[in-house]
Amino acid sequence: RYDYRVPNPARRGEFYAEVLYKCNNGYTFDPSRPDTMFCSERRWIGKRPICVPQSDVVPHDPTRPPCSESQQITLGCEHICYLHSSLTPTCECHDGFLLTEDEKCEDIDECVDDPEICDHICINKPGTYMCDCKPGYTSQGSACMDINECLLNNGHGPCQDECHNLEGSYSCGCGGLPGTQLSRKDNHTCKSEEGCQDNNGGCSHKCIDSYNQIFCLCPEGYELDEDWKTCMDIDECETGALECISKCVNLPGSAVCECEPGYGGDDCEDINECLTQDLVCDHECINTPGSAHCICEKGFDLLGETECMDVDECEEDNGGCDQVCMNKKGSFECGCNPGYHLKADNASCFDVNECELGIGNCGIFGDCFNTPGSFYCDCHSGFELFEGTCVDTDECTKDSKLCGDSGLCQNLEGSYDCKCTSGYKFNNITCVDIDECIHNPCGHGDCINESPGYTCSCHSGYVDVDGVCRDYDECLHSNPCGPGGKCTNKPGGFDCECAQGYEFKHGFCHDINECSTDPCGQHGDCINTEGSYDCSCHKGFRMGNKKNSSLCLDIDECLESPCFHSECKNTLGGFECICKTGFALSKILPNTVCVNILGSHYCRCYEGYTKDQMGNCLLRDECRASKRPNGGCQQLCVNVPGGLKCDCNPGFMVDPTDPRLCIDKNECLLDNGGCEHACINKLGGYVCSCHLGFKPDERNPERCVKAEACSVNNGGCSHTCKSTESGLHHRCTCPPGYKLKADARTCKPTSGICASAARPSHGYFRCNKKKVGGYFVKGTKCKLKCRKGFQPTGRMVQKCISNGTWIGNMKDHSCEIMDCPPLPPLHNGVIQPESCTRDSSPRGSKCLFSCNNGYELSGVNKTRCTRLSQWKRIRATPPKCNPTFNRPHIYCPRDMVKPLPNDSESAYVMIPKPKTNVDWF
Structure with missing residues (x-):
């Protein structure tokens, strides 16, 4: 950032030097330091000047006073705002910037405007530029001067022997080492023409074979070990060979001085990030030791690190305003709604009586009435308000x-x-x-007036024939009475004459369940059938022989002489054998009958029973024993003594053409299924449905009651359904930010607003505009902010555009936990686990430090990744492995180069004393 030159006006035998500095374009000297340094007693006197960016503060010019804060905000000047002689506010830019047509300051690219401004490389920067040089050259302002690499290392430079300086480079030679030649491998070292071929002479680094003598050499920053072959790195920081103001960092073969972050220069002085533009703030930059931060003017909040976002005072308690709060940059104002005036406190509003002030001139056909914040004209019937006056409509x-x-x-x-x-x-x-329906032209029906004309809604049992409801013969095409009844038509309906075994119920001939009166008596089971019934008598009973008799009569088993060597006595439902003298009664199994055979007898199972392995007679499972699955029945198979029969599930009935099959039972054919309005038959059942404007009765679903249009399926509206006063009609409405589609039922978003996204975990959105009706307006910018210990992923800033979408999906980001960075390796030590130095570590991770043999640990012996994603205590007391004993050493000073003054043949050289920890001569 500066040019310098060193004139040497001293005579022979004298020492004198002066350095004059000059800052590059866009920079100026720090006023706390001079721009000149002097050499006295072989030392430079004074502090080296510092060039800093030109200040944004513009010197006061009485002829051009600065604008007021409100003028600068209104005009929107980026850099400088002046009042010219006409007191007109005008924008200007700092040096290095150009004012554009839209009052913005655009950086001037000096490198493009003047391609020859630098010798080699030109780098443009905001408001200025910087010159750089190609490798082999050093920058002297805008000029580039060749670096004489051969001046170092006692004239050898980076070469082992001879060094020849070239423009922007150098070359090496081996003329000073007879019997050697330049290595083709690195073009720097001298290689023996015959020696050092065998294992590099045992040297760890460089090997020289001179006059049949092998020498091991170490590069700068290394020293030979006791074996005179291995080169060991010299820790210049530990030995004190390099004294640093702040921090010394040892490197293989050398060491460098570094400054802590936020410090720089030879003296590690605080860097003013505000002047170097490393931190560009919207409002004001505050420099602190080793860092800097931005602060905002009153009425603004800091967004991120540099951006100042206006605080909307109106968001909290409406800014204290009675009605209208108007946010402004850095401030706000209160206002009133139309029809109100602002009070002297600049916050409260009072109503204006427009009728008393004559503002409400309604005319002779209307009356003026004042209302809070307004007034209205109540025009007489047949008149309407036009331009504030009631006129004929x-x-x-x-x-x-x-x-x-x-x-x-x-x-x-x-x-x-x-x-x-x-x-x-x-x-x-x-x-x-x-209304033609006044005289009821339909007869047996309801007249529905139409425009023009009318239609008839005929009563049940009647149909519309040429505008008159005439009787419908229900018996003509089908038998609504069912298979057990005879249909006879009558006006408006029909009668059913039910056959024997059926009864009329609910408009249909239903089968009489004769079993309900227990016709079979106590000794039999009744089985109901269509139009009749059957009796299944218990064991020991039979059906009566009399005509129409259905009672189960006792069987006289003694007629078949079931007893042997005994007398048979008949009993109700059975018999008993009374043995003769000298005989005992044998056991008779249940569900069996004893059959006499010649010389013996056996037990036979009743019909429909079968013997098991124990000889017991059990009812035979005909449904399972059948060769057909499920006994050949489509739905239900029922076992009965001596066989089986097929039955159906509820909602089905046995097919009259095939008793094995089941067909759907149409419940709606009988009395409309009991439904008040409409009956809808379904497979295996039915449902009752109500006409439009009605709904099923909660206590009796077969009946219908009046219902509001919105109570059924929300009236078909996607959002809000509003009923009319009668409740029979409705209309669909949409929430703010939506409008109805062409179907008048579905809502769609209007253009220019964006829906807000859910609050991200561990973060929030900071937006420059507040929501209106739950939505953001076009142009709103929202920035993702994360809590401490979390970092944002995805797009951090979203913008609402005119089509109602966000540039950058507001869902495609989140706040993720920050990890601690990998730890640097511990020299002469180990860090466990190995992942501590290889990968980032999640919060809560622990790392342990230990040293190799011969070294001891200083500083912390463990650390933990905190919730702020920082390693605990590692900065304050970093771990370090120190040798447990001090090895004797002597460190010689580095090679020196002393340019001879003009007209001089010799010079005085002060050689630094070698550093050592032993006594030496």
């Missing part, structure tokens, strides 16, 4: 359909009249259809 022009499609509208003062066509009449509002 031309109803005919205002509504071309006022009289409908069947009338001609004629305007009158304060009213109108309709001339209606035939079939219509004027009802003082419009032309309405004449």
Whole structure:
């Protein structure tokens, strides 16, 4: 950032030097330091000057006073705002910037404007530029001077022997070492023409074979070990060979001085990031030791590190305003709604009585009424408000359909009249259809008036025939009475004559369940059938022989002489054997009958029973024993003594053409299924449905009650359904930011607003505009902010555009936990686990430090990754492995180069004393 030159006016034998500095374009000297240094007693006197960026503060010019804060905000000047002689505010830019047509300051690219401004490389920067040189050259302001690499290392430079300086480079030679030649491998070292071929002479680094003598050499910053072959790195920081103001960092073969972050220069002085533009703040930059931070003016909040965002004072308690709060950059103002004036406290509002002030001039056909914040004109009937005055309403022009499609509208003062066509009449509002239904032309039905004409809604049992409801013969095409009844038509309905075994119930001939009266008696089971019933008598009983007799009679088993060597005595439902003298009664198994055979007897199972392995008679499972699956039944198989029968699930009935199959039972054929409105048959059942404007009764779903239009399926609206006063009609509405589609039911977003996203975990969105009706308006910018210990992922800034979407999906980002960075390796030690130095470590991770043999640990012996993603205590007391004993050493000073003064043949050289920890001569 500066140029310097060193004139040497001293005579022979004298020492004198002066350095004059000059700052590059865009920079100026730090006023706390001079721009010149002097050499006295072989030492430079004074501090080296520092060039800093030119200050943004513009010297006061009485002829051009600065603008006020409000003028600068209104005009939007980026850099400088002046009042010219006409007191007109004008924007200007700092040096190095150009004012554009939109009052913005655009950086001037000096490298493009003047390609020859630098000898080699030109680097443009905001408001200025910087020159750099190619390798082999050093920068002297805008000029580049060749670096004489051969001046170092006692004239050898980076070469082992001879060094020849070239423009921007150098070359090496081996003329000073007979018997050697320049290595083709590195072009720097001298290689013996015959020696050092075998294992590099045992040297760890350089090997020289001179006059049949092998020498091991170490590069700068290394020293030979006791074996005179291995080169060991010299820790210049530990030996004190390099004295640093701040921090010394040892490197292989050398060491460097470094400054702590936020410090720089030879003396490690604090860097003013505000002047170097390393931190560019919206408002004010505050430099601190080793760092800097931005602060904002009153009325602004810091967004991030540099950006100042206006605080919307109106967001909290409406800024204290009674009605309207208007946010401004850095401030706010209170206002009032129309019809109100601001009080002297500049916050409260009072109502203006427009009627008393004559503002509400309603005219002779209306009355003025004051309201809070406004007024209204109550125009007389037939008049309307036009430009603040009540005038006659031309109803005919205002509504071309006022009289409908069947009338001609004629305007009158304060009213109108309709001339209606035939079939219509004027009802003082419009032309309405004449209601023909007044005289009930339909007869057995309800008359529905239409425009024009009418239709008939006939009662049950009647149909519309040419506008008259006539009887419908239900018996003509089907038998609504069912298979057990005879249908006879009658006006408006029909009668059912049920056959024997059926009864009329709910408009249908239902099978009588004769079993409910227990016709089979206590000794039999009743099985109901269509139109009749069957009796299944218990063991020991039979059906009576009398005609129409259904009682189960006792069987006289003694007629078959079931007893042997005994007398048979008949009992109710059985018998008993009374043995003769000398005989005992044998056991008779249940469900069996004893069959006498010649010389013996056996037990036979009743019909429908079978013997098991123990000889017991059990009811046979005919459904399972059948060769057909499920006994050949489509749905249910029922075992009965001596066989099986098929039955159906609820909602189905046995197919009369095939008793094995089941068909759907149409419940709606019988008395409309019991439904008040509509019956809808379904497979295996039915449902009752209600007409439009009705809903099922919660206590009896077969009945229907009146219902509001919005109560059923929300009226078909996607958002809000609003019913009319009658409840029979409705309309769909949308929330703010939405509008109805063409179907008048579904809502879609309006353009220019964006929906807000869910608050991200461990973070929040900071937006420059507040929500309106739960939505953000076009142009809103939202920035993702994360809590401490978390970092944002994805796009940090989103913008709402006119099509209602965000540039950068607001869902594609989150706040993720920050990890601690990998630890640097511990010299002469080990860090466990190995992942501590290889990868980033999550919060809560622990790392342990230990030293190799011969070294001891100083500083912390462990560290932990904190919730702020920082290693605990590692900065304050860093771990270090120190040797447990001091090895004797002598460190010689580095090679020196002393340029001879003009006209001099010799010079005085002060050689630094070698550093050592032993006594030496």
